Amino acid sequence: MALKSNPKKGSVDPGDAVSRAIETLLPERLQRMKRFTGLPVVFGGATRPVAGQTDLVVSRAVGALGDSLGGLVIRPGLGLGGTVLSQGLPRWVSDYAGSTTITHDYDPVVAAEGMTSVLAVPLVVRGSVHGLLYGAVREHQSPIGDRGVRDAVVVAQQLQRDAEQRLAPEQEPSGRPGASALADLAALIEETDDPALRDRLLRIHRDLGGGRTPRRGRCPLGPRELDALRLVAIGASNVEIAAELGLSRQTVKAYMHSAMQKLDAPNRTAAVHAARLAGLLD
16 A cells, blocks of 8 residues: 655655656565565665655555554664665564664554564665665564565565666667567577578677577577576575566476476476586576
8 A cells, every 4th residue: 555655754756766766666566575475564665865864765565554654764774674774785683672683763663563573675776775675574473584585585676677677768878679688589589490580580689789699509498498597596486486587486387397398307406407517507
């Protein structure tokens, strides 16, 4: 739900393009974070400059009991979120009220929502923290564990990339093809059996600045299969891969099954090993 801002505390600076991009993406990504992590309450917001420092205004929440989070200003160094704003690293506490590693400026809000274990993940865009994602459990629920934190970080990383893509037209020369489009074109070339069409596509790939020309038989895997294997290589689960790539778990399973078949591998680990031996993974 959208949270009503407190006018005394202000709102996100409308001139801040990064904050606007985060705020646009935030509603759907909080829903996704709640779904993937299973946490009963998630919330977040974007930063704004105030008197020489960067504060954060909580603007969205899913699963909140009331409106105590609405327009809440998080200041650097204060509470769990303020610590994450200052350090730029994810942090979580198992018992917020009893934690000795954070200040307790926001205890009344935490108590009003009945939150106990809380995590905060920074949204780092263009090298700086421009937002936070929070997740929490309530009394009589198990504290947040490593898996919940890792799933939240995956959602945050995807939000960061999507925010930067929204800002990309401001950075990239117009008309320059994206890397993903070239990758899709390379995959199409690999799948093409018509020699004449293949030669035309190869010329287009080169003209668009695709660099080294794809060679038939060099890469038996499609771009999404490679993306999934790269994530498997760093220990990601199917749920994490789905969140990272914006796919359903069933689609991820289908890509993994296809990759294992093409690589003649009996399992995920063997598929990663075979792909590395073939020079398909960085």
